Amino acid sequence: MVSAPAPRVRQKWRPRLSLIIASVLALVACLPLGSVVFFRIYDNQLVRQTEAELIAQSAAIAARIGAELSARAPAGLRLGPPVRAGTPNADGLAAISPRLDLATDEVLPPRPEAMPAAGTAHSALADLGLRLTPELAAISAATLAGFRILDADGMVVAGGDEVGQSLATLPEVAGALAGHYRSALRRRVSRHPVPALDSISRGTGVRVFVALPVAVDGRVAAVVYASRTPADALKQLYQERYRIGLALLCVLAATSAIGFVFHRTIMGPMQALIARTTAIAGGDRASLKPLDHHGTAEFARLSQSFLDMAASLAARSDYVATFAAHVSHELKSPLTAISGAAELLADDASEPAMTPAQRADFLAAIRANADRLGALVSCLRDLARAETMPTAGACRPTEAIALLRDDKPKVAIEATGELDRSVAMSTETLALVLGHLIDNAARAGAGRVTISAASAAGRRAIVVADDGPGISPANRARIFDPFFTTRRADGGTGMGLSIARAMVTAHRGSLDLVDSGKGAAFRIDLPATTDPT
Structure with missing residues (x-):
């Protein structure tokens, strides 16, 4: 019978392990910068920073306005609803925290133009607005933020060229007039030309607006309406290019070290094993x-x-x-x-x-x-x-011994020990192995064979001993060699013990010659199995 050739793996393109590892390491190395660019993490941080700065600047201006209005207590000044502060912390302070989020907040359309106002502002607010206009211009020049001071009806009293017009229809302004802090993201309309494609900054497409109520006697007396464009993320990254470059070098060094470890522990041994x-x-x-x-x-x-x-x-x-x-x-x-x-x-x-x-x-x-x-x-x-031969099956040695007693009546077979404990070999196979050993004993002149069994550590040991003349020391090392026999003239083939050992080995066991006082003794070691109920 000609053996079939080894199955061949279907030839097609498959990525090498080195390519997979290199791709994964490259992805890990690019992940920090990629998350900044694609998930706008840095953009969102800049928006939050802009909102925090506008809150601080607006709070300072609101405190100045509230102090002057409270000191003068002008008659006829209209006050709106109560100012609702945030939840105080353990120190009793109700800080206003940035709350805008590019991922969840809707970016509103650009801010509409102011509408004509229905009336006129209170004289005290109008005078205060005239005094604050130069200060607001100076603050705007320093911070690049725009400021509007509105009265309790939403009319602009200071800031820009919209004095005397109303912004009360804007959602953020309406919320501030109701006594709440409000902020919003709006699409930016730039008066400057779009930067070139190769510019480090393409400009930010949003503008942050905050509206902070001014409290007098705990009620809305005015609103500070501020806005500013956040810094451009790529421009900020460009300004930090040296630190970012150093961080990338560190990431590259760490990635290279990881790659070396992978090569040393996986790729190198694998390639050596394939070559070997x-x-x-x-x-x-x-x-x-x-x-x-x-x-x-x-x-x-x-x-x-x-x-x-x-x-x-x-x-x-x-x-x-x-x-x-x-x-x-x-x-x-x-x-x-x-x-x-x-x-x-x-x-x-x-x-x-x-x-x-x-x-x-x-x-x-x-x-x-x-x-x-x-x-x-x-x-x-x-x-x-x-x-x-198949290695499935299990039996009790007593079952195989019963078959041998019927098949070999000329030899007295004695059985002792744990012969009712099962071994991992079928009855017919165990009978063949024991039969070869008994036949050898009979041909050597033995008249009685003793079969004993014992168990230890999940194994079964079966010892087959005879009362024959035994095996000479010169032949003990060769008795399992194929074709070795001392009875060639009597027709012996020298294959019996080789066949018996092959059967036992196929069942994950061993067959060896052991020392005995008289005659020959062989030890069969087989795996144990669960005794059938």
Whole structure:
């Protein structure tokens, strides 16, 4: 039977492990900067920073306005609803915190133009607005923020060119007139041309608006309405380019170190293992040695598994070569004897010179050698079957011993020990193994065979001892060799113990010769199984 070739892996493009590792490391290295660019984390931080600065500036202006209005207490000043402060903290302070978020807040359309006002502002607020106009212009020049002072009806009394017009319809202004702090994001309308494509700053597309009520006697007396464009994220990153470059170098160094560790612990041992297995497959016996560097415990175990497998295959190859030489020798002797006797009988047929007794001796030699050839072929078939036989099944040794007592009545079989504990071997197979050992004992002149069993650490040990003459020290090391026999003249093939050991080995067990006081003793070690109920 010709063995089938090894299955081949379907050839198609597959990424190398080194490419996968390099891609993952590159992604990890780019993730910090990518998150800033694509998830607008830095943009959102700049918006929050802008809102916080506008809150601080508006609060200072609101405190100035509230103090002057409270000191003068102008008659007829209209006051709106109560100012609703935030929830105080443990120190009793109700701070106004930035709350805008690019990810969740809607960006409103650009701020509409102011509407005509229905009336006029109170004279006290109008005078205060005239006095604050130069100060607001100076603050705007320093902070690049725009400020509007509105009265309790939403009319602009200071700031910009909208004095005397109303902004009460804007949602953020309406909220402040109701006594709440309000902020909003609006699309920015720039009066400057769009920067060139290669500019480091393309300009920010949003503008932050905050509306803070001014409290007099706890009620809304005015509103500070401020706005400013946040700093551009890319421009900020460009200004921090040296620090960012240093951070990228650190990330690159860390990524390179991780890549070196991966190469040292995974890629290097893997490539060495592939090269080693390729060399072993090509017949290089010198490659049957551990790798110089294994990297990880898993690769060390994998390498050892390959070495064990390769050593086993090499031992099997040596065994097959030696076995083939033994087979050819064992078959050649009877074939030569048959061929020589046949030639002599053929020559005698043409010129008769043999006596009938001589012719009968030659015919008997032919029959004896033919029988030996048949026995050898039968043993070879049994050996091949033993090494490839199924290993499923379990039995109690008492079941196999019962079969042997019926099959071999000339030998007294005694059984002792834990023979009712199951072993991982079928009844028929165990009977064959024990039968070979009993047959050897019987041919050596034994009349009684003792089979005993014991258990230890999940294994079952079965000892087969006989009362025969035993095995000489010179032959003890060779009794399991194929074709070794001391009874060749009596038709012995020297295959019985080889077949028995092959059967036991196929069931993850062992068969060995052990010392005994008299006769020969063999120990069979097999895995234990759960006793059937």
